Amino acid sequence: MTALRAFSHCIDAISEAVGLGLRWVALLLIALGVVNVFGRYLGAQIGFQLSSNALLEAQTQAFAVLFLLGASDLLRQDGHIRVDIVHSHLSARARGWIDLIGGLLVVIPFSLVMLVFGLDYVERSWSRLEVSPNPGGLPLYPIKTLILVGFTLLLLQGLSQVIKAASWLRGET
Template sequence: MRGLLTLSGMIDALSDRVGRALRWVAMLMIALGVINVIGRYLGAELGMQLSSNALLEGQIQAFAVIFLLGSAYLLRHDGHIRVDILQSRFSARTRAWVDLLGALLALVPFCGVMLLNGVDYVALAWARGEVSPNPGGLPLYPIKTVILIGFALLLAQGISQAIKAAATLTGREAQ
C-alpha cells in the first residue's frame, strides 16, 4: 500500500502543479477578453476593426484549457459537486466507500471510454490540420488534443482518489 500511496502523492502533486499553472491561463483568458473589448470599442471610435475572431476563439480555447485540465485539480481538492447534505452525514468510512466505488465504477470507466474514443477524434483533427471555419479563426487540433490530456489527468486523479479511499478503508493513513 505504501507504493500505491507514493504513486497517489505523485499524481496529487502533478494535479496541483497543473492547477497552479492554470492561473496563468486564466490571466491570459482575461487579457484576451479585455483586449477584444477595448479593440471593439476603440475601433468603433476610430472607424477601424481592432477585434478579431482569433481573439474571441483564443478566449474560448483558454477557457476550454482551464475546464479540461482543471478538472483533475478540482477532484483533488474535493471541488466537484456532491450531494453534501448526505455526504456530510456519512462516517469517514462510508465516505471512503462512496469515493472508492464512485471512482472505480463511474469515473475511471468514463475516462477510459473518453480516452479510447477520443484518440481517433484527435488524430483525425491533426491529420486534417483542422481549423476553425470562422474567418481568421484558430487551429482546432491543439485544443482537441487538450481533451485527451484532460481526461488522462482526470483518470490519474481518479485512481489517486481511489487509492486514498482504499487506504482509509484499510486503516492506513493517506498522504
C-alpha cells in the first residue's frame, strides 16, 4: 500500500499544481470579461465596435479551461457538491466508505466514459482543424483537447481519492 500512497501523493501534487496555475486563467477570464463589457458599452457610446467574437470566445474558452482542468483539484480538496447535510452526520468511517464507493462507482467510471466518448469527438475536431463558425472566431480543436486532459486528470484524482480512502479505512494514515 505504500507504493500506492506514494502514487496518490504524486497525483495530488499534479492536481494542486494545475489548480495553482488556473489562478492565472481565472485572472485572464476576469480581464476578458471586463474588456468585453467596456468594449460593448463604450463602443456603443462612441459608435465604434470595440469588442469582437474572438474576445467573447476567448472568455468562454477560459471558463472551459477552468471548468475542465479545475475539477481534479476541486476533488482533491473535497470541494465537490454533495449532500453535506447527510454526510456531516455520518461517522468518519461511514464517510470513508462513501468516498471509497463513490470513487469506484461514480468518479472513475464517469471519467472513463467521458474519455471514451471524448476521444472520437476530439479526433474529428483535430482532423478538420475545427474553427468557430462565428466571424473572427477562434480555433476549437485546442480547447476540445482539454476534454481529454481534464477527464484524465479527474480519473487520476479519482484513483488517488480511492487509494486514500482505502488506506484510511485500513487504518493506515
